[in-house]
Amino acid sequence: MRLRNVWNALRNRNILLRQTIDIDIDAITMSGLESNSSKVEEGFLFVAISGYKHDGHDFIEDAVNRGAAAVIGEKDEAEIKGLQEGVPYIQAANSREALALAASRFYERPDRKRTIIGITGTNGKTTTSFLLRDILEQAGISCSLFGTIANFLNGEERKAANTTPDALQLNRMMAESNDEVIILEVSSHAIEQYRVEGIQFDIALFTNLSKEHLDYHGSMEEYFSVKRKLFNQLKPDGKAIIFTDTDWGKRLVQELGDEGIPAVSAGRGEENDFWLKNIQADEEPVFTLRHDENDYMVSLPIPGIHNVYNAALAFAAAKELIADSSTIASGLEGFKGVPGRFEMLRHPCGARFIIDYAHTADAVQYCLSTARRLGAKRIIHVFGFRGNRDTGKRGTMVASSAKYSDQLILTFDDLNGIDPAEMEAELHTLNNQESGGKGIVICDRTSAIKHAWDHAREGDWIFITGKGPETYKTPFFMPADSDKAALQLLNKEHDSIKPAKTADSY
Template identity: 50%
Template sequence: MRLTTLLDCMKGCTDYNLMHNPEIQGIKMDSRKITDGDLFVAISGFESDGHHFIQEAIDNGAAAVIGEQQLQLSVPYVQVKDSRFALGKIASAFYGYPSRNHIVVGVTGTNGKTTVSYILKHILETAGRTCSLLGTVSYIINKEQYLPTNTTPDALQLQELVARSNDEFVVLEVSSHALKQSRVVGLELDFGLFTNLSHDHLDYHDNMDDYFHVKCEMFSYLKKGGKGIVSLVNPWGEKLAAKLNEQSITHLTMGYGDECDLQIENIRLDGVTEFTLKSKEVEYGITFPCPGLHNVYNAGLAFLAALELGIEPEFIVKGLETFPGVPGRFEMVAHPSGATFIVDYAHTQDAIEYCLQAAKEHNARRITHIYGFRGARDESKREHMVKVSASMSDDFVLTFDDLNGVPEEEMLSELHELNRLFGGEKGFVIPDRTLAIQNAWENAREGDWVLITGKGPEKYNEKFHLPVSTDMEALLYLKKMIAKEQVI
């Protein structure tokens, strides 16, 4: 594709006067990966500035460069106001505007994005349709699974993955970081789903209002005739619905009120989760395998989205009732004593509250909560997390998560201080995460629930005592050791 043809998507965004019009073979943001004929896009990153590597890109064969600074180069150079925005536009054009070839569903919100995405994918496949998924746990394209780089890929990878997909539907999680960093620029959505909003990422966003307004940006990427689908069980959902009304963006709602397009009724959470969904005077009784009120909301949102996607209700109900769950999202492991261990990704106050409430709804005899905090992340939410854990669990253990370069002594000191201030007699500190899990395993009794939150399916970045790399591996290792001891 000729450079000027590629730049047509930027009309109105930039002016350029090129010395010549090279054929562009590919697009790269990393100067080390440039090959002959590539377009290099210089991004001002958080750790390094791509403008410092422009000459290296040219030396490696870059045919043209896009950047934000005023420069004179030996190859065609296009100056833009925002390189990230330009990258999204150009990547979409280079790959032939791939989102136009699929029905694309974006899911945003603080909690529930992954679960809603997986439920929707399972419903679609239950109905015999094909679906790609891009999210926190994995990227799944044409039934092939890839390890994710981010919850939402960078703009270049996102367009390449969507272009690679032969599936009818593409469902993707859209994070606030991705929106603020223009990773979804160039993507066109048929539906935008909103789950909820709660205190998170305030190390990145100025405040909750800023966080909310960034989330709202997802709906600006809707195709003509696209729709929003909003959960009203969270106050921020009501605020979003009002905003969409103001902007004349068509949307549907899910919640408890009569005004909702899909109503949740008759919830039973003691034991198997049961509830009724009411749409246009038609009621659907659901038996859902995932515990907790928050999963009722996740299922309801996916149900409404599937209806709008044209899936027959019987397939939607079947999909919900056969949903196998999500790796690292409320995954259960049975203890030989009859206790229940849970691994969950929950890392916000609301998400932790959902998990602990689910244990209470299942009549847990005693609730133990194991969790920690990531170094160099939003410290403002830590106090709130400890408070909710102290109020809802019988005892809790503060332990290490990813330190991200924070010295062990510094994190350990903070854990002890948080426990001193808010833990009361319930909390204590075990720095080694695997030993914290082992301690809970060895002391579990029938009817106990032990929740291990924060990591989900993610691998450990720190070295711990047990020879395992995830929370689930730690539990399975301990279960195996107990079984061996019993055989002996």
């Protein structure tokens, strides 16, 4: 691809500042694209990004020495070291945005060749994406999925580093995909950091919004405004699907309507396009969706009112691609679940241990209230908080847990560089202030899980939340790399722990 194509994309987006070396860019052909100088090869375009740990501008000389044909960055040429004669330096207002636009052009706009579905919101993205993928694939529609658990394309599974891949990896995988539909979990960080910039969506879904990432966004209003940007990236005939059981969802429907953007609503009020009613939130919930004066009864093989909401949203999205509603309902009934989302394992005494990713007060509430509604004799909750992450939600989460739990065990999550003594002190403070006398602090996560295991009784529901299927970054006492691995080690006969169906906390 000619460098001129990228240059035009930056100019059209008004982020091109100047080309600091006078050279005919029409004569330059790009053989590749990279933002990591160590991966640059002869003829590549290198995009220098100022990251959180490293500044890509410091690696321009390395990229040029490896054969970079051109460089894009944010800094003025006078600040750049290592530029060589004949290698143009293009200054852009935003390198992350420039990388996304360059990747989109280099991989020949893969979003135009597939049906692209984006799912955003605080909770429920993962299960909604898995539900939708199952529905489509059972209907014979091949589907890629890029998200928190893993990236799936062309029938293969690849490890995922982030909820939403970076712009370069995302466009590369979209170009590789031979599937008819591509589903993306779209985080607020991905939108703010331009990872999905340049991608146009056929369908965009909104699950909900609750207090999360305010250490990054500053306020709920700003958090909402970032999520809202996704719906400005719909294709001309694209459609928004909004779950309206939060004020933020209702507001989004109103705002999109005012702007003439087609929006389909789903929720418990009869004013919704998909009216969710007659909910029986048992261990295998049953509910009815009314659409266009027709009622569709759906049964779901995973517990929780939050998963009823997820399923309703997935049903509404699938309806845009599948005419036969019975096919959609059948897809939901056969749902295979999600690793680390309400993943249930049995203790030999009959207690249930549930591993879930729940990391907001709303998600905790949905998990624990489900157990209470389904007849748990006792609810024990093991959880902690990640270092250097949103501290403002911690007290609310402990209070939410205390409302539904019989006992809380506060423990460590990934420390992310925080002094263990500092985290321990905060856990004791939160326990004293918010747990209502129900809590204890056991800092080592695997020891906390063992304590719950050793004291489990028949009829107990014991939740271990916050990490889901993720591996530990912090070393703990037991030789286990995840919550599930810790439980398996604690069972004398590992094979006697048989996974139940799984689902995401909303």
